[in-house]
Amino acid sequence: MEDLFASVKSDLKNNDPAAAAAKIKTYLENNDIPLNIAITGECDAGKSSFLKAFRGIKDKDGGADVVDTTSVYPHPKYPNVTFSDLPGIGSTKFPADEYLKLVGFEKFDFFIIISADRFRENDVKLAKEIQKMKKNFYFVRTKIDNNIKAAQRKKDFSEERTLTQMREDCVQGLKEQGIESPQVFLVSSFHPHLYDFSLLQETFDRELPELKKHVLLLPVQNISLEINNGKKEAFLTKLKFFTLLSAAAGAVPVAAVSAAVDLSLMAAFVR
Known part of the structure; x- marks a missing residue:
């Protein structure tokens, strides 16, 4: 990091802000930590619709979930964030007792278990196995708008x-099945501004390792003011980096250069 600071400061002293900006951009790209989120659950639970909502994409077709394949989707704007729509739990090709091994659980930082009704036996088995391996997981009950209408x-x-x-x-039922401190979120993929969708985002923000906190908050759709505040907090984690680079530009007796660097740094984190 200190070598980067010295190199950038040298570029600025030599009145070459373009070179400084290029080095900053390269540093940010090389230090983006991939984030892999697995979306799983039984067939027809609404995994695909949930995934579209989570990515900020409108669900126009409402098609059925794919059963025996994993569909991988990069975030449309931030390719270092990957969403995987996993096969249904307990299908012939993916029995519950082998599920994590078959889908390659080590690739994923989080599991989101989706259910459109009560959580079933296969959901509970998967949660227990993930829990044993100390992976993070959340239960999400979808189609809540239908329940409210009823x-x-x-x-x-x-x-x-x-x-x-x-x-x-939901919480009580999961506890009775041996799930420790279950976290349940009630969502509607067609109305992500309602119910627990924002709470789900905030929970990710709070529990993600610090290095991945900003990677998740920046690309996901900002649904509420609370998430916008979280995005600001993620930006502030880089404040020291910004301050030092901006100070380096300020040390150069060319006001326009300092201003250009400040703007380029801001743009890198608000895009």
Whole structure:
């Protein structure tokens, strides 16, 4: 890092901000840490729709989930973030007891287990195995908008009470199956601004290793003000780097050069 600072400072002293900017860009590219997120669950749980929402892509077709293949999708703007739509749990080719080995679990930093109804036996088995291997995982119950519509037929309907009851039922059911401290998120892939979608994003932000925190927050769709604040925090983790480089530019008696470097640094993190 110190060598980079010295090299950039030298470029600026030689009135070559383009070379300095190129070195900064190369450093950022080489230090982007790949983030692999696996989306899994039983067939027809809504994995593909959830994945589209998570990537900020509108779901126009609502097609069925693929069963026996893994579909890999880079983020459309940030290729160092990869989403994998894994095969359904417990299918003939992917039995639950061999599932993690067959899908290559070591490639993934997170598992998101998707269910459109109650969490089933295969979901629980997978969670237990991931838990043994000390991998991070989350339970996500999708299609909550359908559940809310059904509950609205009741005379004493309360959306808040309905969501609370659904969440508590899921958590309690998982605990009864031996899952320690289960984290359950209720989402609608067609309405990502509602329910727990923002909470899911915030949970990733809080629990990701520090080095990967900014990699996740910057590319994923900003759904709420809370996530925008998180994005700002991720930006501030690089403040020391920015400050030193900007100071190096400021040491050069050419105001335009310092301003250009400040702008290029800001642009690198807001794009």
